[in-house]
Amino acid sequence: MARGAYExxxxxxxxxxxxxxxxxxxxxxxxxxxxxxWSVNEKVAFEVALGAAIGGARSLFACKHVGLNVAxxxxxxxxxxxxxxxxxxxxxxxxxxHSSQNEQDTRWVALYSKLPxxxxxxxxxxxxxxxxxxxxxxxxxxxxxxxxxxxxxxTSENIVLQERRVPPRPELERNIPKYVMVPxxxxxxxxxVEQRLRQLQALSExxxxxxxxxxxxxxxxxxxxxxxQYLKEHxxxxxxxxxxxxxxxxxxxxxxFAKTVKKLVVVEELDPFLEDHLRMLGVKAAAKDPSFRIxxxxxxxIPAVVAGRAKxxxxxxxxxxxxxxxxxxxxSFAALKKLDVYVAGDIGCYTLAxxxxxxxxxxxLCMGAGVTFNEGLRKGAPGKKxxxxxxxxxxxxSGITGLINAAYNKAKGxxxxxDNSTTAMTGGQxxxxxxxxxRNEPTKKLILEDVCRACGVDHVDVVxxxxxxxFRTLLETRVNEDALSVIIARHPCKLLRR
Amino acid sequence: xxxxxxxxxxxxxxxxxxLKASEICGWAAVFAGYHVKKSxxxxxxxxxGSVESHVRFGKRVYSPLVPAGGADVLMCFHLEEHPRLxxxxxxxxxxxxxxxxxxxxxxxxxxxxxxxxxxxxxxxxLPIKEEHWIKAIETVFRGKGVEENKKVFLDGRKLGQx
Numbered sequence: 001m002a003r004g005a006y007e008x009x010x011x012x013x014x015x016x017x018x019x020x021x022x023x024x025x026x027x028x029x030x031x032x033x034x035x036x037x038w039s040v041n042e043k044v045a046f047e048v049a050l051g052a053a054i055g056g057a058r059s060l061f062a063c064k065h066v067g068l069n070v071a072x073x074x075x076x077x078x079x080x081x082x083x084x085x086x087x088x089x090x091x092x093x094x095x096x097x098h099s100s101q102n103e104q105d106t107r108w109v110a111l112y113s114k115l116p117x118x119x120x121x122x123x124x125x126x127x128x129x130x131x132x133x134x135x136x137x138x139x140x141x142x143x144x145x146x147x148x149x150x151x152x153x154x155t156s157e158n159i160v161l162q163e164r165r166v167p168p169r170p171e172l173e174r175n176i177p178k179y180v181m182v183p184x185x186x187x188x189x190x191x192x193v194e195q196r197l198r199q200l201q202a203l204s205e206x207x208x209x210x211x212x213x214x215x216x217x218x219x220x221x222x223x224x225x226x227x228x229q230y231l232k233e234h235x236x237x238x239x240x241x242x243x244x245x246x247x248x249x250x251x252x253x254x255x256x257f258a259k260t261v262k263k264l265v266v267v268e269e270l271d272p273f274l275e276d277h278l279r280m281l282g283v284k285a286a287a288k289d290p291s292f293r294i295x296x297x298x299x300x301x302i303p304a305v306v307a308g309r310a311k312x313x314x315x316x317x318x319x320x321x322x323x324x325x326x327x328x329x330x331x332s333f334a335a336l337k338k339l340d341v342y343v344a345g346d347i348g349c350y351t352l353a354x355x356x357x358x359x360x361x362x363x364x365l366c367m368g369a370g371v372t373f374n375e376g377l378r379k380g381a382p383g384k385k386x387x388x389x390x391x392x393x394x395x396x397x398s399g400i401t402g403l404i405n406a407a408y409n410k411a412k413g414x415x416x417x418x419d420n421s422t423t424a425m426t427g428g429q430x431x432x433x434x435x436x437x438x439r440n441e442p443t444k445k446l447i448l449e450d451v452c453r454a455c456g457v458d459h460v461d462v463v464x465x466x467x468x469x470x471f472r473t474l475l476e477t478r479v480n481e482d483a484l485s486v487i488i489a490r491h492p493c494k495l496l497r498r
Numbered sequence: 499x500x501x502x503x504x505x506x507x508x509x510x511x512x513x514x515x516x517l518k519a520s521e522i523c524g525w526a527a528v529f530a531g532y533h534v535k536k537s538x539x540x541x542x543x544x545x546x547g548s549v550e551s552h553v554r555f556g557k558r559v560y561s562p563l564v565p566a567g568g569a570d571v572l573m574c575f576h577l578e579e580h581p582r583l584x585x586x587x588x589x590x591x592x593x594x595x596x597x598x599x600x601x602x603x604x605x606x607x608x609x610x611x612x613x614x615x616x617x618x619x620x621x622x623x624l625p626i627k628e629e630h631w632i633k634a635i636e637t638v639f640r641g642k643g644v645e646e647n648k649k650v651f652l653d654g655r656k657l658g659q660x
Contacts, residue, residue, distance in 0.1 A: 098539055151563060157562075223505060226562070299563050301569065319578070323545065324546070430633055
């Protein structure tokens with residue numbers, strides 16, 4: 001994906017790390033021609049990248065599925081403004097939740113935002129599709145969604161590289177009706193969006209990214225992504241309509257293909273996105289049992305999926321990950337456990353503290369909820385001892401607004417920032433409080449304790465959690481006070497890259 | 499080139515060099531002129547969770563994953579993981595787990611080289627020439643420890659041939 005974007009003349013790329021999308025920006029940062037950044041969060045990343053596209057540079061925003069939720073606000077209106085230079089949104093879903101809190105199917109975002117979506121089924125296709133995505137973006141004045149899943153994102157394949165070609169950069173224009181989304185202008189742009197959708201439908205009918213492979217005519221599949229790869233090995237003689245452009249739907253192509261086969265089966269991972277549309281079209285097709293909407297597909301599951309049989313849950317014993325032996329989080333959670341408090345957790349390595357034998361983290365919803373749940377839980381369960389816990393990178397991503405809210409609304413409690421000075425869960429990426437950029441260049445460093453004080457909390461303490469006695473004593477004192485405090489438990493991750 | 503697709507499943511726990519081993523295998527297959535797909539689950543690799551990597555090569559490879567019961571060769575790095583990983587192996591597939599003990603003994607002075615040693619064993623069971631394996635090691639290690647890894651690889655290769 002990164003290579004393809006680079007070859008297409010990409011100039012600006014922004015992301016916040018998130019499995020399985022992190023490697024895209026890491027790879028792009030290795031190209032000196034690309035202005036690459038780790039952004040504070042996905043909303044910020046999206047806006048910076050979109051701004052670059054409206055300014056005239058081909059740009060890319062990459063995220064995981066739940067990361068796209070954070071960027072949904074700008075995304076929905078970016079559909080209206082359109083772009084000047086090409087803008088591509090890469091979203092990596094995680095069916096099977098290898099490292100995620102839900103397994104939402106992001107294909108629905110295309111429908112909801114009225115944006116075109118492409119879905120590569122292999123690394124080679126990712127490289128090819130992203131190049132086409134920039135062209136579609138510029139030709140139709142639209143952001144383009146590129147959706148992948150873990151099994152495509154985390155696959156390597158040998159491909160032939162091409163030279164980088166940078167298209168001429170268009171001049172920034174002052175176009176108030178197009179870029180100022182006040183109601184009157186947005187109404188006109190909504191008319192444009194609906195027209196664009198019809199043009200994209202026409203494109204979907206003729207795009208070379210959908211492939212028809214003629215088989216013996218007995219059995220035909222409508223499929224996309226990695227499901228296509230699994231099917232090809234089981235049913236080499238079947239006919240295929242392999243969709244590369246997932247949205248808008250190619251209704252005529254689907255209907256024509258359906259007529260060429262005796263039995264039609266739609267095979268897709270997660271939600272019945274294609275299945276429901278086929279039903280609306282009145283195209284008769286078999287589909288997977290609803291039990292297969294949960295979890296990812298695998299090559300050996302394909303015969304059951306095609307036959308419409310229910311999923312047989314097989315109990316597989318896998319080693320659970322755990323906090324590393326010398327991880328500073330062990331010390332932090334040992335102290336929390338001793339105090340027997342309810343821990344409102346967050347997204348990061350420390351979420352692993354929910355597992356036995358520690359079992360000392362009691363909620364995990366989304367980035368930043370460690371702070372806001374402390375406030376909400378106290379309202380719902382007055383008198384209970386509650387501590388909010390989140391990491392340094394997570395705090396910068398989404399914790400600061402919650403902390404301002406807590407101070408403003410007179411909430412109490414302890415927010416424990418487990419500061420290991422990196423984004424550890426995704427492999428150790430830099431963030432504003434490390435003082436280093438994506439390329440490890442020194443930059444302005446965000447001082448967490450200063451930010452917390454500025455938010456208006458009563459006490460801010462910085463302590464090393466490995467200094468067990470001092471940490472435990474401080475925590476106990478703060479937990480029993482009627483105040484809003486932040487404890488920054490600072491000890492670097494032992495996996496930090498040097 | 500026949501239409502056969504070769505499937506190798508690598509597995510163990512985080513920190514054992516499994517991803518490096520599969521990377522060497524993937525590059526060797528590339529240099530041998532095959533279409534290659536390598537897939538891995540490594541989200542929790544550094545936190546001691548199960549790690550698994552699949553390498554498939556042939557004239558044309560579709561699925562990046564080896565199906566259950568589809569591996570020609572199983573390369574298991576940790577006995578506790580073996581019951582789970584065994585489900586990947588074909589009935590007539592080659593299970594190289596028997597070499598784990600001997601390789602560990604051979605690498606007693608250099609435990610970090612265990613993965614390269616096991617790749618040496620693996621190399622004796624795949625239709626890829628020695629020169630392509632060597633080139634893969636040179637590519638994966640890029641200067642750092644190339645010579646040492648070549649030596650360890652050749653030791654493993656001898657072990658596999660014995």
